[in-house]
Amino acid sequence: MSVEETVQLDWFKSSHSGGAGGECVEVATCPHTVHVRDSKDTHRAGLAVGSVAWAVFVGFAADRIG
Numbered sequence: 001m002s003v004e005e006t007v008q009l010d011w012f013k014s015s016h017s018g019g020a021g022g023e024c025v026e027v028a029t030c031p032h033t034v035h036v037r038d039s040k041d042t043h044r045a046g047l048a049v050g051s052v053a054w055a056v057f058v059g060f061a062a063d064r065i066g
Contacts, residue, residue, distance in 0.1 A: 009028035009030070009035055010028055010029075011026040011027070011028045011035075011037070011042075012026060012027065012028070013025070013026050013039055024038075024039040024040065025037065025038060025039060026038075026039045026042070029051070031051070032050060032051050033048050033049065033050060033051060034048070034049050034050075034051055034054040035047070035048050036048075036049070
């Protein structure tokens with residue numbers, strides 16, 4: 001997906017992101033892909049990962065945080 005195409009996705013930040021700036025990411029989901037980008041530089045290319053890989057990553061991260 002090009003940068004122009006990702007502009008039309010429904011992007012959101014984590015509810016844990018503060019309003020003071022810092023290192024925030026935004027994600028947008030599609031049926032088989034999760035897109036991740038830097039919320040401070042939204043025109044820069046981001047990452048696209050499969051939904052299964054994203055679920056494994058989130059599960060791994062949640063186990064380490066919780």
